[in-house]
Amino acid sequence: MKRSIIVILILFYLTGFSNPKLNIFHGSFDQAIDSAKTLNKDIFFITRSLSCPVFEKFETRIDRSEETIEFLNSNFIIFEYDMDNASQIEKKRLKNYYHSWRGFPQLYFIDKNEKLISDMIYSLNFSQQAQLTLWKNYKKGEKKESYRL
Numbered sequence: 552m553k554r555s556i557i558v559i560l561i562l563f564y565l566t567g568f569s570n571p572k573l574n575i576f577h578g579s580f581d582q583a584i585d586s587a588k589t590l591n592k593d594i595f596f597i598t599r600s601l602s603c604p605v606f607e608k609f610e611t612r613i614d615r616s617e618e619t620i621e622f623l624n625s626n627f628i629i630f631e632y633d634m635d636n637a638s639q640i641e642k643k644r645l646k647n648y649y650h651s652w653r654g655f656p657q658l659y660f661i662d663k664n665e666k667l668i669s670d671m672i673y674s675l676n677f678s679q680q681a682q683l684t685l686w687k688n689y690k691k692g693e694k695k696e697s698y699r700l
Contacts, residue, residue, distance in 0.1 A: 571620045576630045583630040587663035595627035596659040600634045603655040612679040660689040
């Protein structure tokens with residue numbers, strides 16, 4: 552009987568009854584660029600700070616949206632830039648992707664050649680579905696200009 556229950560639980564897990572997770576790239580930004588070139592994908596670059604309550608809500612909203620997770624995982628190398636633990640070398644290397652006056656998270660869409668496609672501010676005033684609609688149109692944003700809600 553115990554084996555049957557364990558087998559059923561494993562089958563539930565393997566058949567997708569668990570929530571999908573965001574595939575965050577583990578490695579340096581330069582490695583993320585290399586992966587983007589290899590996989591012919593753009594980079595979804597997220598600045599984060601665990602001390603920021605907006606970032607916490609951002610994570611929760613994304614985790615609850617299977618459509619968002621599927622879109623991001625399918626189309627991007629997802630790179631999180633941890634501002635709390637970044638070294639001085641990382642901060643210097645990635646200074647183009649952080650504006651202290653904006654807060655967290657800041658979202659950047661970067662192509663495989665490290666060219667900024669568009670950047671956005673995540674606003675709690677809009678639903679995750681509205682955010683996703685903007686993200687799906689990230690290539691229509693003005694280059695080098697903030698694409699704001």
